[in-house]
Amino acid sequence: MKVLFCHRVTPVLRDHYRSSLPEGIELIFPNDLSDSELQRYAPDIEVAVGYKFTKEFLDQAQKLRHIQIPWTGVETLDFELMKRYSNLTISNSHSNSLAIAEHAVALFLSAAKKIVYRDSVMRKGDWSTRYNDVTSQWLSRKTLGVIGYGAIGSKVARMMKQGFNMQIYAIKRHPTTDQTEEVDFIGTLDSLDYVIKKSDYLLIALPLTPETKGLIRERELALLKPNVVLVNIGRGDVINEKDLYDFIEKSELAAVGLDVWYNYPKDRKKPLVKQNSPFEELPYLVMSPHSAFKVESREIPFTEDIISNLKAIYNQEEPQNRVNINEEY
Structure with a gap:
């Protein structure tokens, strides 16, 4: 062969x-x-x-x-x-699913605990984030929604359930019998609104297909809880870019972690690329450059x-x- x-x-x-x-x-x-x-x-x-x-x-x-x-x-x-x-x-x-799942958990923790926000302020010698009204989020006993319960999504769910005793509400294209025993709820995209509404934490782990492109828009984002923690490690275009930016900018409590984007460098020797919306100005957003796979060895x-x-x-x-x-x- x-x-x-x-x-x-x-x-x-x-x-x-x-x-x-x-x-x-x-x-x-x-x-x-x-x-x-x-x-x-x-x-x-x-x-x-x-x-x-x-x-x-x-x-x-x-x-x-x-x-x-x-x-x-x-x-x-x-x-x-x-x-x-x-x-x-x-x-x-x-x-590479384990590496990406670990990165997703890191984004959840960093966003929920406002690590990057507090780090950026304290690097100026400023301790004000210790005393202001901005609080972190609990993870323990919260509900995690997993949109895309595949190789990556199922690993994230397992880590969050075992580590933080979370309830798991999942969406999968074709759920199987054994998966119904792993989670508290599993359904198809017909149950998307239900899972979004239930989620304190929401993971987007979907591939980019004609069905999933622009799946999450202003309407779906409006269903989220005010203090939701949202992480996307699937593909950027699953969430409409402008609608996502507007949601983060207007929200006072929500925190977001992104590893997948809309504009990418065409040449690794010219790595400076801006998105269409100024995500870099959002204080409670944690960003990484589609680098979840970059682990040692x-x-x-x-x-x-x-x-x-x-x-x-x-x-x-x-x-x-x-x-x-x-x-x-």
Whole structure:
């Protein structure tokens, strides 16, 4: 079985893949990732590991039966194009879910306890936040709403339930029987308003799809409790940007943590990028630059799902984390 890696893979990871997979799997790591070079390998491969594919590549890849996305997000795929190739299956990877879940909990704690706000003031030698009327939020025995009870959302829920005895109200595309036993409530998007209203803490952990883009707007934000703590570690555009900014600016009690955004640098050498709204001016907002995945020694652990799926396909078994091409996640 020939596997083509269509994204940059470090020498350390190349060695790890080779030592972790059966000899019957031939791994191809092109140094040149241009479209023309990838197309040269296309006719002979059965699996492609990557995140963006052209029609020319897919037309030439007559033996291709599976695409493995090397991370969680799949919005870089052209799903209208993918639908033309009915023989293809697609999987993504959730090996980074624990790192992102830990980061989400850190954002909840930092936002709820006003850590960044108080830190920024005290760096000027100013102790006024000890004496003013701005208070922190309790976490213990509160209700956490999880919009997107998948690999990340379920881990956050488990941490908050075990650590702070929280009640968990969850939303999932297709709830399963075992998940109903993990939480206090689980429903589909039909129950979105109900979960939003119940939540003292609200986690957005949804992928970006046609169904979820702009899912949270002014109407949904108006349903939140006045002192809610909201964290988004899914995708920025799940929440309408202007509506989110207006909600935070007008709220006197709510706290928010964001790791996902609307405008991103196109070149890592030019990292200065502003959002369309001045989020940096909001004192009770905790921000991080889509960096939840950046944990120490992450390279090897993040390959677990890819290796597991390549073994499954080689052994003619079903790969995990299948993407629904019609639902685009």
